[in-house]
Amino acid sequence: MGADETPGRIVTFYSYKGGTGRSMALANMAWILASNGHRVLTVDWDLEAPGLHRYFHPFLLDKELTSTPGLMDMLWSYAAGMVDPSVDDREQWRKKHADVLEYAVSLRHKFPHGGFVDLLPAGRQDRSYASRAMSFDWDNFYDRLHGGSFIDEMRSSMRGHYDYVLIDSRTGLNDTSGICTVQLPDVLVICFTLNNQSVTGALAVADSVRRQRGDHDLRILPVPSRVEDGEKARLEAARSYVRHGFRRFLSVQSREDRDRYWGDVEIPYKIFYAYEEILASVGDRPHQEGSLLAAYERLTTHVTDGRVTEAEPLPESEREALVRRFWRRTVGVSLYDFFISHSDADRRWAEWIAAELEQAGYRVWARSRNLRPGARLSEEIERVMLSSDVTLALLSPAALRSVGLHREWGLARDVDPGGESARLIPVQVVECRTPAGLRDLNGIQLAGEDEKTARQRLLAAIRLVQPATGGSRPRDAGVGSRDFPGRLPKIARMPPARLPDLVGREEEIFDLWAGFRDRRGGTQVICGSAGVGKTALAAEFVHRFAPTYDAVWWVSARSRDDVVLGVVELVVALGGAEGGQLTDEPARELRYLLGDRRCLLILDGMEDARDWRPVAPSPLVDVLITSRLQAWGADVVRHELSVLSEAESVELLRRIEPDLGDGPAREIAGRAGGLPLALALAATSPAVAGNLRGDTHTRSSGFILAPFWAWARERLWTEAPAAVELLRIVAFFAPDPIPVSLFVDTPAAADHPGLRNAMTRDSNFDELLATLHDYSLVERDEDSFRVHPLVQEAVREELTIIAQESYRRQGERLLVSARLGDPVDVRSGPRYRRLLPHVVAADWAQGRSLRALVLLLCGHLSAAGEIDRARSLCEDVVARFTVLLGANHRDTVAAMHTFAAVAWQAGDADVALALAERVWARRSELLGPDHGDTLAALNNLAVMLESQGRREEALGQNARVLALRQTTLGSDHPDTLVALGNRATMLFRAGRLAEALDCERSVYAGRYRRLGPQHPTTLASMENIAAIRLEMGEKNAAAETYELLVARHSELLGADHPDTLRAMILLARARQRLGDVSGARRLLAEASDRQRRLLPEEHPQHAAIGAVLSEMWGPEDDQERGDT
Amino acid sequence: MDPMVMSLARQAGQAVVAAMASEMWPIVRDRLTRLYARTSEGRASEVADALEDSRRAVLGGNSSPDFVATRWQGRFEAMLEVHPDQLEPLREVVVGATAEAETDPGQVFRVGSGTVLGHGQIVAHNLGGGMVWP
DSSP states (O other): OOOOSSOOEEEEEEESSSOSOHHHHHHHHHHHHHHTTOEEEEEEOOTTSOOGGGGGGGGOSSTTOSSOOOHHHHHHHHHHHHTOTTOOOHHHHHHHHTOGGGTOEEOSOOOGGGOEEEEEOSSOOSTTHHHHHHHOOHHHHHHTSOHHHHHHHHHHHHHHHOSEEEEEOOSSSSHHHHIIIIISOSEEEEEEOSSHHHHHHHHHHHHHHHHHHOSSSOEEEEEEOSBOOOOHHHHHHHHHHHHHHHGGGOSOOSHHHHHHHHHHHOOBOOHHHHSSOOOHHHHSOTTOTTOHHHHHHHHHHHHTTTSOOSOOOOOHHHHHHHHHHHHHHHHTTOSEEEEEEOOGGGHHHHHHHHHHHHHTTOOEEEHHHHOOTTOOHHHHHHHHHHTEEEEEEEEOHHHHTOHHHHHHHHHHHHHSTTOTTOOEEEEESSOOOOOGGGTTSOOEEOTTOOHHHHHHHHHHHHHHHOOOOOOSOOOOTTSSOOSOTTOOOSEEEOOSOOOTTOOSOHHHHHHHHHHHHHSTTOEEEEEOSTTSSHHHHHHHHHHHHGGGSSEEEEEEOSSHHHHHHHHHHHHHHTTOSGGGOOOSOHHHHHHHHHTTOOEEEEEEEEOOTTTTGGGOOOTTEEEEEEESOOOOOTTEEEEEOOOOOHHHHHHHHHHHOTTOOHHHHHHHHHHHTTOHHHHHHHHHOHHHHHHHHTOOSSOOGGGGTHHHHHHHHHHHHHHOHHHHHHHHHHTTSOSSOEETHHHHTOGGGOSOHHHHHHHHSHHHHHHHHHHHHHTTOEEEOSSEEEEOHHHHHHHHHTSOHHHHHHHHHHHHHHHHTOOOOOTTSGGGHHHHHHHHHHHHHSOTTSSHHHHHHHHHHHHHHHHTTOHHHHHHHHHHHHHHHHHHHOTTSHHHHHHHHHHHHHHHHTTOHHHHHHHHHHHHHHHHHHHOTTSHHHHHHHHHHHHHHHHTTOHHHHHHHHHHHHHHHHHHHOTTSHHHHHHHHHHHHHHHHTTOHHHHHHHHHHHHHHHHHHHOTTSHHHHHHHHHHHHHHHHTTOHHHHHHHHHHHHHHHHHHHOTTSHHHHHHHHHHHHHHHHHTOHHHHHHHHHHHHHHHHHHSOTTOHHHHHTHHHHHHHHOGGGHHHHHHO | OOHHHHHHHHHHHHHHHHHHTSTTHHHHHHHHHHHHHHHOTTHHHHHHHHHHHHHHHHHTTSSOHHHHHHHHHHHHHHHHHHOGGGHHHHHHHHHHHHHTSOOOTTOOOOOOSSOSTTOOEEEEOSSSOEEEEO
16 A cells, blocks of 8 residues: 555544543544545554554454554654664654554455555553553653654654544543644544533643644544433533533534534434444444434544545444454353343242253343342342343233333343344243334243243253353252242143133233232132123133142132032142042131142132122132123122224234135124124134125124023013113114113103113113123213124014014104204204214114104204215215105105205205205195295205306395295294395395395394304304405404404304304404404414314315405415415 | 103103194194093193194294293193193103104204205305305
8 A cells, every 4th residue: 555645634532531432433433434445544542541452353363452562562662763872864764663554453354445444553462561651751752762753754654554544542631642632633533521521621622732733734523422311401501511612613613514513423322332342333223313323424524524424334244243243252251141131920930040041051140039139229230231141031911011121121122222132032931912112022932831842942042142151050959949930730720721812901911910919819800791702811811820829720600509519629629528528618628728829719600799709718819700790899809801992803803714804804893893702703604704794684693692692681681671671772773872861861762661760760770771781781981871783683683573673663762852952053063973873773764753863963964064974974865765765755855955955065066056956846846836845945046056156046036035934934033034144145245235234134133032142043144244344344343243253153163163263264354454464364374274274175164265265365475375 | 740750741842842843743732632631621622722822932933942842841740740640641642743753853943934854954154155054
């Protein structure tokens, strides 16, 4: 390598105090530069504490530099030569001695584009190094041996041979640091941490260097290092102090450039790098925001004036291999091979694993045995974890809930973020769902295995990541328990079957476990309807936790005899009942036999809550009951099992039938209503799946829960016959929440006297629901209840056709007599919404009352702004009425009338107009031209004609409606007022403002009297008056009215309702006319923005109010509008 | 008073008002008239007139439907107190009114001139569309 045309650049890395990550920054920058094809020399000038070579050890043959000479040897040799009288041409001699190539060693790594990194070490690291370094006489070197010239010679040698020379300087203020910071560099990088002493020292050095070197030929780059996120306020204070202090040293001048500089050069603190010397260019993946590598790349950009901006990435395989080479070195210094991170519940597992690993020659730390008394837990664990090679995370339901363990795993993850060096291994000891943060790591599965398999699996896996060091002999075999914690107890009667496909229920399993942990010897019951998976959950619990007990006993407990027999069998298994003599008091005997052994007794499928009490054995026995019954004593912990979510249902189906498509799976899941029994049946039996999918109409899926319903009905028949009646009525409802008010408001609708009686009082009805809930037949909310669709099917199926008809009618009666209230009144909204699914589920085309109700719901939906739903329901209604009743039936025409209005509101004027014309013609024919319904059709038709620009025609039709209504209904009637109000609008649009105002004022007065000031139509009239007065120039009055409207609407409907937004936009328009342009703009911007955000894109109001908006923004404002 | 009686009377009052705008009106009116006739011969025509008066008041917009429903609830309560045996017949009238006929489903607020089915009217806004008043 010869001297290049441009001399190299010398960059010194200095820090006033140690621990700033200075060498780390240097080593990384060297790597980044070399990876871009540059020739780089690194110099370890920290002569008293050399350490730069540690960052390069995988690339050095003489890793500890015990035989490689360096700078110190160079200086001594020069000093010796200078006093050697035999040397004559000292200039030439000095030049020769100052050639750094003589001492530099190259890193053994092939960089791209011919780049390389050389290291000029501090000196041979042998026993004499320290004394040689300490005793070097710098004064003599400078004063008598022309040391200054030698250093200059070295400088030009460096600059001649390399593109970049990076010097790791000594800390503090002394001779050597003086050479590095003042004499040698072109660029001085000053690293400091954000504490006072470090910053003040750095500032003082910068000052002194600047004084000695002058201003121009040395660039100073202050670099805050090891910046920890933490206390934001203090961090910001420190940052602003630094920025202020160093501002005069920065070569960049503009404020933006300064801000960018500080943002760029800050080096974050990463714990991964805090304990090991590993290059970030190897440890970090390339192009990761916030990584150390990225920080060093930014710093390099500043040092090279933008010539080098990022490291050329290593191929991933090479990077992984290098990471391993870096780590290998640390094996020799770590204290433990394994750190076992475990919860108290898994203590036996931790001890067993520790013992097994020690037996195999590993050194192991486990909290349950190695924690020093008095040590601060978190610090001790952090310390041990960082001095262990591998962390084993023991996973169990209990461990997943431990905040402390998640913190430990996070720390282990931090040390090895990519999982390259297998520093964190999940070990599943009790079955559970692996937490998200560990899911990408390959784990070891020990749960559910026998001792031999578990041991083999553990050791085989461990050997792959960690060769045994043999550094520690197995401990005394007596330490800890060596019993295999996964072994089933000797006395065990396990559940008949364990479902391989239990899905979800992790929470419930943990709750059960925690229940027994918190209350030894307590009783817990899993209750819920048939098929919800109670037994499966109990079986799963037993399988997971049986090893933690001394005895586990599963009893199928339908009757009291079953329970007694089961307990007696347990007594026998424990060695009691000698000579075949059965005791009268098995519970007492059990207590005696168990002693202090832990026992789990499972009573599966209990049908009477009293059955278990006589045998309730002892506070030492954990009792787990499954039952359909919900009512248990206060001393029993109840877990009510609910159905699976759609996602869980699909997962369950997939587990049984992996090929099931997404669509069918979802459909079956929906019909099975999340009931595991139904799902499992559907997935295993094509016939059931067909039924659930609705493929066949011959058989429904009611048979799935038929036995359950038969069982419950039998009991309810004597206990509460009204409950049976109620369930039969609601079996024809939708599986959505049914409002209780539907029943207590209208008791007359029920045929059964007992049910009627229950419906007359809230408390009676509540009691009835409680009974049904006790049998897991309904789920209850505050003021509603719901029935599972498969329960509904089972109930329906058991009825004769005639009985079905009768219950269906009762249900319909309930629906049509429900108290709903004014459909345009927002307060009735919830009542309509809750009724809707049940009406849709009913046979709503049959019977005039239901037909009226379903149309009313369409109207409600449209008034509530749910235009789309209203429209699609209307379409259905028209279609079904047409098929069932014929196109010319009055009710079909009525449905078309509603459909027309909804379509008009949805902005579909053509469809609406065509329909309205047909409705008017048919009604004229069917009912006569003067009938109220015909006039309602004509009223709507007139409005539609007007909005299509057919003004004269519209006014004519409107006049007809108005005249007829005035004579038949009177001029104050709400219907008359509707026609008059619409006339006012037509006049307004025709510019006949005085007439319009006159009409609208009568309308407003009439509605105010008849419907009250808050009624939506009264407010609509008020809004129309304001619009007229604004056009007439009464701007103040109009603005005031709009203000009032905004207030009323916000209060009644909420600030985000379409009506409120429209009023706001109109208010803005009035203010603009008043000259308050900026206020108007602000309001308009807010309102139109909210309208855009809150109303769905297809909402008709966008179009309806569009003209107003474009009038207000004006064409010259399009630009501005586009920007907002 | 027996809650059963009170709730039935309330429901009957609402059913009467709901039937007023429907074609079921003559049937409901006549059934109620017959029911009262069974309790005392002389009351029948009196009741029929009162029912018609109420209907006129409601449809003409002169009386609030709620108010009229409450008044009839009071009359039914009084009648049932004296004639508890009329409980079941009254219930049959209510059930008949809601089940067979084009009644306004539980709506006592409506004061429109048309039938319940499809009387929704558009109330136009001067600026920005309009609303449908079902």
